[in-house]
Amino acid sequence: MATTTHHRSAGAEAAAGGLTVFAAVMLFIAGVLDLFRGIMAIAEDDVFVSTPNYVFKFDLTSWGWIQLALGAIAMGVSIGLFATATWARVLGVGIAGLLIIANFLSIPYYPVWSITLIALYGFVIWALCVVRKEPDTLTD
Secondary structure, eight states: OOEEEOOOOHHHHHHHHHHHHHHHHHHHHHHHHHHHHHHHHHHOGGGSOOOTTOTTOOOHHHHHHHHHHHHHHHHHHHHHHHTTOHHHHHHHHHHHHHHHHHHHHTTTTSHHHHHHHHHHHHHHHHHHHHOOOOOSEEEO
């Protein structure tokens, strides 16, 4: 039984590291935006669009606390991504997915911001899922 060692090229390593950093930065920025959005909803409801007949209607203060909490978690997970922790990659995909859902449900209250954040979180999920870890050694 022979042992073969496979190494990624320097370009593949750089691309994998670059996408992880991209995801970390985008998750942090989008988390900060959601954090601010939460603060806005809690403090001042006048900046949001009024939607009287929306199926998923919630009190804006409730939406504010949801956005604030999820944004803070996203910022924390992004710090783990900067440290290239595996748990942060998995949690990053999960929190980005939850934030896509939260932003979709709040589209009527702030449509442009919601759609922008949905796109940002979509890029985060893509960046975290597209790079696969390869084992350093394979046994034949």
